Amino acid sequence: MRLTCPICGERDRREFYYKGDAIELDRPNQDAGLAAWDDYLHNRDNSAGEIRDLWHHAAGCGAWLIVTRNTLTHAVSRCELVEKDTR
Amino acid sequence: MGYSAFKVIKEGLFGQRGWKPVWRDPDPKPKYDVVVIGGGGHGLSTAYYLAKEHGITNVAVLEKGYIGGGNVGRNTTIVRANYMLPGNSEFYSHSLKLWENMEQDLNYNTMMSQRGVMMLCHSDGQRDLFARRGNSMVNQGDDAELLTPEQVRAEAPMIDFDNVRFPIYGGLMHRRGGTARHDAVAWGYARGADQRGVDLIQNCEVTGIDIEGGVVKGVQTTRGGIRAKKVAIVVAGRSSLVAGMAGMRLPIESHVLQAFVSEGLKPIMPGVISFGMGHFYISQSDKGGLVFGGDLDFYKTYAARGNLPMKEHVMDAAMTLMPSIAKAKVLRSWGGIMDMSPDGSPIIDKTETDGLFLNCGWCYGGFKAVPGSGFSYAHLIATGNHHAPAARYRLDRFRTGVGLMDEEGTGSQHNLH
Numbered sequence: 001m002r003l004t005c006p007i008c009g010e011r012d013r014r015e016f017y018y019k020g021d022a023i024e025l026d027r028p029n030q031d032a033g034l035a036a037w038d039d040y041l042h043n044r045d046n047s048a049g050e051i052r053d054l055w056h057h058a059a060g061c062g063a064w065l066i067v068t069r070n071t072l073t074h075a076v077s078r079c080e081l082v083e084k085d086t087r
Numbered sequence: 088m089g090y091s092a093f094k095v096i097k098e099g100l101f102g103q104r105g106w107k108p109v110w111r112d113p114d115p116k117p118k119y120d121v122v123v124i125g126g127g128g129h130g131l132s133t134a135y136y137l138a139k140e141h142g143i144t145n146v147a148v149l150e151k152g153y154i155g156g157g158n159v160g161r162n163t164t165i166v167r168a169n170y171m172l173p174g175n176s177e178f179y180s181h182s183l184k185l186w187e188n189m190e191q192d193l194n195y196n197t198m199m200s201q202r203g204v205m206m207l208c209h210s211d212g213q214r215d216l217f218a219r220r221g222n223s224m225v226n227q228g229d230d231a232e233l234l235t236p237e238q239v240r241a242e243a244p245m246i247d248f249d250n251v252r253f254p255i256y257g258g259l260m261h262r263r264g265g266t267a268r269h270d271a272v273a274w275g276y277a278r279g280a281d282q283r284g285v286d287l288i289q290n291c292e293v294t295g296i297d298i299e300g301g302v303v304k305g306v307q308t309t310r311g312g313i314r315a316k317k318v319a320i321v322v323a324g325r326s327s328l329v330a331g332m333a334g335m336r337l338p339i340e341s342h343v344l345q346a347f348v349s350e351g352l353k354p355i356m357p358g359v360i361s362f363g364m365g366h367f368y369i370s371q372s373d374k375g376g377l378v379f380g381g382d383l384d385f386y387k388t389y390a391a392r393g394n395l396p397m398k399e400h401v402m403d404a405a406m407t408l409m410p411s412i413a414k415a416k417v418l419r420s421w422g423g424i425m426d427m428s429p430d431g432s433p434i435i436d437k438t439e440t441d442g443l444f445l446n447c448g449w450c451y452g453g454f455k456a457v458p459g460s461g462f463s464y465a466h467l468i469a470t471g472n473h474h475a476p477a478a479r480y481r482l483d484r485f486r487t488g489v490g491l492m493d494e495e496g497t498g499s500q501h502n503l504h
Contacts, residue, residue, distance in 0.1 A: 018386045046327035048325075048341075053387065074390055
């Protein structure tokens, strides 16, 4: 698997640290309640197909990336900087 | 059906044409008392113990592929009970006792071989930890021996004792652990369940779970709707997807774990050796192949194949531990999809839907749990009460924070297990 860092270009998977679901960007408010925090911390869609995950270019530029990847084929369709996340 | 040496010789003389299927291939009935979703090791043992221990025989096991084609055929066949934390310790202890009696119980040769599982340590601190772990295993009623480096050498002379980074400081030997023939375990439970009246329905994928007013009514499948009083999900690797049909979102991520087999070699390995510092473990099959594996690839996937970096890491670990096998060729590798839970421990529980049960989150430890998981799950389904050895495998422990079982001590968080 290779990921295309928007800053560094296409790099080997070994340069990247995998964090998990991009849901981690949607941190609930402190008073959002137990259910919202449980959902945020533990529960995952875990879809078979396209998903959005957080990767860290640890052995490269140090940028956090949102990678859109297919969990059935390993095909990577998009890599964008978290700071440029435009959802 | 019985097997005998006479039958083997007779079939050998007449072209092996006399063997018959050992379980039926029934069409699904319109209604069952219990529908078990998933015909893997855990699903089959659940059905078997429902019938044997609780007399519930109007049961269907729905398998989307074929019996033995999932993770029960994609593992490294290791059986052990060397856990430390309360909750895991009593569960795997119970499961190992079932393993020890499995062949007599099923009247089927599952090739259970208690050849020993030895974990290696490489520092004083790690040896202290092993002493503590060994004591808790003994307190649980299982066996553990703390080995000196000389004793490790007597057990496994082929490993590198002089590695600069990982010198051998000793080991923790668990002699009742070992390996079993994974396919035979699936087949043995399948035959046992079938003989007791359970319908094993293959090529039958569940496409929906029917729920009315908070009560489960049955399932929709590629072979039509099936009504059921109780529905039991036990589909590790696909748990999030099946539970999603019941409107649930699980604390599970699906990851791939790779394993490897070398070409057949003369006997070199005494039992299972676990090199934890390299995330590496190895044993030798009865056919002579070295069976070994490492850690997860560490990204979510449903593709049952891994990437090259982890293959390289596993081979590195093999060379660190035992350079003597450097010239052995790798014959094949495979990947299995693991249900990873935040704390690394499984879930056997009821759900918020009446009559719907959940068994998932086995991480990379599902094979050794096959008998214990089925036994405890059947108990929960039949009686509505948690079976004592599995009573801590609650779904709500992540929400409440009470009763987390973080065996590795890394924290209860995705991406740490």
